[in-house]
Amino acid sequence: MPTTTPTRAPTLRLGKWIHAALLLFHAATPTLCDSLFLLNAVPQNVNDFYQELRERAAPCPHSLAGGFYNIDNGTNTTSYCANDPHRPSIIYLSGVNGTLSNMDIDCDGVQGGSQDDGRCSLGRSPDYQDATAFQDIVQSYGVGISDLNTYIHPYVVFGNSGSKPGWKTFDPTDYGVKPLSVMAVVCPGNKMVYGIWGDTNGDDGDKPMVGEVSIALATACWGKNMTGDNGYDGMDLLYVAFTGIDAVPGKDGADWAAKDYDTFERSIQPLGNKLVQRITAGAGGRRVTSSWAVAGGVLAGGLWLAL
Template identity: 80%
Template structure:
């Protein structure tokens, strides 16, 4: 677990700077995220990490299945389920497979494109199932914050839930179990990396199989770097997606910087509410609060102070 000690101006010491530098180097070496990646990621809080490791270590990862029969990989098996901690009063819903497997991460290019972070990795033609609108575009527009929809390059959104009317098609509606549109989700990637996202889109029945495990290119880039594209994702089955139930998980119009021009700004705006939601999780024992360390190109933010490394 990475931690950071709040530092007063003028209180630097060679020993402390060395500790922070080593922590950042270990963090970057722990997974595929590149140290020159300018996208912010967060160290995984201890209680969420315990939950994550517990699911991976169990042969039957799903505590209580709400719906099963979904595919995480197109050429894989339909053994991924929407699971919960409590079938009667769920506080979280997450994706889990069998034999300690969780989910992969594909890239969704739906919604608005363009802006300063549009580098063409989600250009038309690179995503075979591109839609020009996300599922909750009408809610975004009702916020009247200057944007018409989510931007895949800016907003770290998760595709969660499955809809469709084809015979035999597996479906799941998270709202039936208390998850609200545009609510905060936590995504854990291998290498002690966590990103706060929002539930921003759903899977339809326009493909061959009912799929799960898809995110905006902004979120995928935060976890894996800029090798992620509209037609190239991450196939490891060790990504955890956690949705939180209840109205208090929804940042609403003023609880997030929806009009942000870049991923970093929007991600920071989700952190206060995201931290509260994660800290109320239990993983066999009450979660304990940890201090966040944000790793960015050329330095770290520790205790609210920018540290150039």
């Protein structure tokens, strides 16, 4: 008797396809013991600007201060740059020959809580301070926290202070950047994190350094291999600060008392989405358009989720 194809074969094929898709999703998604860190889609205008900087050989055309280091054994070719030297709306870090900045880990401020897994403990951070630069402002909000928590708040260390002879300094407030204002950090791999300006670089080291962030922000970009003594040395991260009081979420514009990174990040997303519209390509070189940015979604566990 001739054989016939079972009618359930399409169902079996569909089942195999679903199984394969689930395996792919599982491979791209953190395990249950990991936090599903929220990332933002990189808008096309931000991607164009990022690509422009990566292809620019010359220093930034509007340098506000230069002579800073990304790594101890590197060169002091990183500058604080502006889109306009007189009335800047953004200030960013940039080097030469397409370099931007690296990412070191700052453990300053409050530790502890459910997110503290020891990666930023005192013994792992060589320059730990028990307070951030704007602790008094955080306390003035009266929201139940005494300072920023490196495991929860995605803060950026921006600006340089110090009194050593010949020490390079830069105060972002001189150009309109306000403490605890929202910043944008573009990480390689189509990733963008909204953070806040939460600390400054001091003169406790041998050289004036830049490119430091909280463990929460570093984990969002690179995962839990980031620790207080293990950062990322690639010179391809973009840090952007925004000037003006409208970049400050204030007491009620952010969930300062959040118990985890994702909750805090979501609370500053609306303001961050508004601020990044200021970023435009063409100010410092040829306008470049790339296809890797995807707007209108978030990247979670390595997969784009449309909003």
